Amino acid sequence: MVSDVLSSIEFQMSLLLFIALAGYLVASRINQSAVVGEILVGLIVGPSFLALITYTEFIHSIATLGAIILLFVIGFEFNIKDIVEARYGVIALFGVMIPWIGGFAISELFGYSFTSALFVGTAMTATSIAITANVLKEMGKLQTCAAHAIIGAAVIDDVLSLLFLAITTDMVGGTFTISGVLIVILKAVAFIGIFGYIGIKYVSPGLMALDRSAIAEKYPEFVFITAMMIAFFYAMFADLVGLSGIIGAFLAGVSMESVGLKKSRDLKEGAEYLQIIFASIFFVSLGVLVNIHELTYTAVTFLIVLTIIAIITKVIGCGLPARLLGYNTKDSLIIGFGMAPRGEVAMIVALIGLSGGIIGQDIYVSIVFMSLLTTIITPLIYRNWFYRDDECEASS
DSSP states (O other), rough: OHHHHHHHHHHHHHHHHHHHHHHHHHHHHTOHHHHHHHHHHHHSSSTTOOOOOOOHHHHHHHHHHHHHHHHHHTTTTTOOGGOOEEEEEEEEHHHHHHHHHHHHHHHHHHTTOOOHHHHHHHHHHHOOOOHHHHHHHHOOOOOOOOHHHHHHHHHHHHHHHHHHOOOOOHHHOOOOHHHHHHHHHHHHHHHHHHHHIIIIIIHHHHHHHHHHHHHHEEEOOOOOOHHHHHHHHHHHHHHHSSSOOOHHHHHHHHHHTTTTOSSSTTHHHHHHHHHHHHHHHHHHHHHHOOOOGOOOHHHHHHHHHHHHHHHHHHIIIIIIHHHHHTHHHHHHHHHHTTTTTOHHHHHHHHHHHHHHTTOOOOHHHHHHHHHHHHHHHHHHHHIITTTTTTTOOOOO
């Protein structure tokens, strides 16, 4: 009877929300990023230790919802012009190529098969925009030049990572074609261009008109509801064209960046409260996804080396181009470390490889742990190194 209650969706959902928000509060109390606290709490209550929560399809769905809301709120802080600079594309390109080479090479060195090495390299290309964006938001650093570069490059990075995943999957399946790659690129560019234009041309003015209408006077919550509908609509279409839903939600938030609301000023505040709840679940789920009992000695060795390579290749791949493009040394390192978290993106790539029988359980667990470690390390470095004195060094 007790076991049935513990495994019920109602209990799992209530427990997940409780520990997610508890992790948020504890991390804030000890002056650490909520991301770190929530992931560690997820690790404790997951299969690694207490096994109170298991990573089910239901939890995955709620966590994905959290990531979508988080990126929607993050988008409020950015103008569309801030994320389409050519130099962000350069940073993202090298930030994908260098880690891919590093991941492929280290896998070959450890004696894994060619197809396994391809998937490890692909997992290394990812950047979890949700992780770094949330940390920068907590610190009030979203308006720095380095933050703009990280977000802009991470959006492009996400598209390139999906492109690499499509290429790798086609190569393994023997269906790789140049036309297939071009179709993926065209869909990504078309979606960002079309929906970005629609957002600026129609979404922003439409929300302002709604805010000034008689219906907003009587029902001020209409603007908030409409804005959330638009966010999920963008996320839905991003999924339909093969992109991540979080890219669509982010683009929706960017579209509303310049919305000046008078009667419904609580749009941003309401979305942020919603984000705290659901984003907390997202970060806890990353910890729940990990099971340390599946680590073997060989896998631990591979994991340590893979994590070191994962951080170094992103710092070099993104930080060096940033320095050459005019950012100062500190901002270049902030950009490099900010692009290091692999988070849920690499975990999804690993899951695809495992489900398809392309990689084994040892590689899968190593990638998942690498994703978790890179996700934890970046907030710690930011808080205890770059932003320790809470000073913002201007880019040269």
